[in-house]
Amino acid sequence: MTFSSAFSASASAFSALVPYGWDDAWAEAFAPYDTEGLVAGRVVRVDRGQCDVVTADGLLRADTAFVTPHDPLRVVCTGDWVAVEPTGNPRYVRTYLPRRTAFVRSTSSKRSEGQILAANVDHAVVAVSLAVELDLGRIERFLALAWESGAQPVVVLTKADLVPDATTLSYLVQDVETAAPGVQVLPVSSQLGDGLDVLAAILCGGTSVLLGQSGAGKSTLANALLGEDVMDVQATRDMDGKGRHTTTTRNLLALPGGGVLIDTPGLRGVGLWDAETGVSQVFSEIEKLAGECRFQDCAHVAEPGCAVLAAVDDGVLPERRLESYRKLLRENQRIVAKTDARVRAELRREWKLRGAQGRAAMEAKRGRWA
Template identity: 45%
Template sequence: MTDPWLVVRADKGAVLVVPATGPATGEPVRVALDRDGLVASVPDGPSDERARLVPAVGDRVLLDDEGTTLVGLLPRRSALVRDSAGRTSLTQVLAANVDVVLVVEHLDPDPDLGRVERLLTLAWRSGAQPVVVLTKADLVPDPAGMAQDVAQVALAVPVHAVSVTDDEGLEPLRALLTPGATLVVVGPSGAGKSTLVNALAGREVMATGERRAGDGRGRHTTTHRELVPLPGGALLIDTPGIRAVGLVADAAALEHTFADVAEIAARCRFADCAHTTEPGCAVRRALDDGELTERRFTSWRKLEREAAYQERRADVRLAAAEKARWKRVTMDYHRGRRGPGAPRP
């Protein structure tokens, strides 16, 4: 149990790991997880983190002396999370210890600005740096103009139009592949994520596919998250397309994604302005002036509502966990007073 291992793939019941130090070459080792598929300890983590956690791609883990059992999970420096419907946890970690989130969106068909805003919120929340990558530039007449439009909703975020087919625009992305840097691609199915990963890796590491007419799924749709160690020392994580539902909206991340709207709303006369019919509403004024588009306003409201809902749900769950903890503590207390082996009253 000395050197940490890097999770390159996380499946139900097992993870694939490679040594986290030194060149990440060689065949990954498969390590089965315990019954719940969870790790029981986080060495040096805060005590409430010593909960049972599910290892994710990008995690650094510790194995026992035999190298057959996962015994610990090192603290994460960042985590890309999505809302989970599961009962045991509120969120699911998609990727851990990520430095850059590449938000991948196609230029053809037209980019979906709402989806970019949503994925940027996911990226900001992770603690990593978001970068927008607009793919298939070879299929549209004015990729630069389209990139400018997207940049308007991607404040403080670099936006790059690229074509893997023509090997155009990839240089700024290759520059991000510094030794030790971990990049993850997120975006809809068919956006060209796996194609991009292959281009950046310089070889065919992920299967890619044409979109099938009808259901829009590729023949070679990526089905699992996978970490690809590059020879230069960077780590690239490919993911399947994430459906819009389940992306975690979070108030602080929304302040980043919608910094312009937040700034306008701060000028409303009333601090609790609902931006509907209130006098002195700066948001209504901005909508009338065209300073703020109806689309962006609606997108903001929608994600704000989702964030509020998720927060309430988290509170309910936290309260339930706290209640259970107190019940345990008081039971221990009574047990202590009765003394070991004392008969029940």
């Protein structure tokens, strides 16, 4: 058999994986494991040390014990491309291929750990329910993590059919657009089908992860995109629009129009995890204004010649946006400081400097009062 015919045979063997995102770059990354007789596949679900992997020959169950490092960000995750042993009971995932992107959040534990929610994602779909009052700060959190992951965010405003009129809907979209510069904001109704064709066209070109709080309508949206009731749906509470976790694991599903979708459980906590770049992207207009400040290290608090504060005073920049920006930067600094001694030292110096400035200001006031 010639090299070209052998390559064609290998490409044909992997053709069943193309709908799940397989391409020439993944084939090249997998080539060393192919020579070892391992099987290529994509993780569609992880559950208690085992995972379901879709391969060219169908779905198989594999154990992840072989890839269980101390670093929680390096465990096998939904969306990973893996090399699996073809035989054995159980079969084992030998390794996963280098990730192109990874969506990571901070866990609620006190151990300063990150949790990887999905890997190799092209679009991060943030689902926000219009059945309750918009929480723009939470949307900004999701977007910071989405930008940091390397994926392109999309905000989907679900349950648009519950908004009383088109004018109100337009205002709501504008509010979210203000909090999401550079991000497409799309109102949809899974019940009526409004906006679903546009969303499907966006998602058909790669892998998408569906994110949002419980009750945001993620499972209903996933079913609408899939064209069948694959995900269970539960009612939300009337008083606050919150729901129970319909989805309890992260599942990767092939969309009928192309592309794959990773549905995730509702996220009650959206903690940042080393997301400075993502925060800067979410608040790009503030970052741009900061370049016009008189001082390069301007903290945008009370410094003279601060272009950011001037924009707030002029009504160009909403004060809520600046407060949210400060809050997310502080939170991200705290997270990074827990694992980075240099950052901790810088924060301590900053706190001491601000403390000294505060004491000096008080002494000056006392001098004037005396």
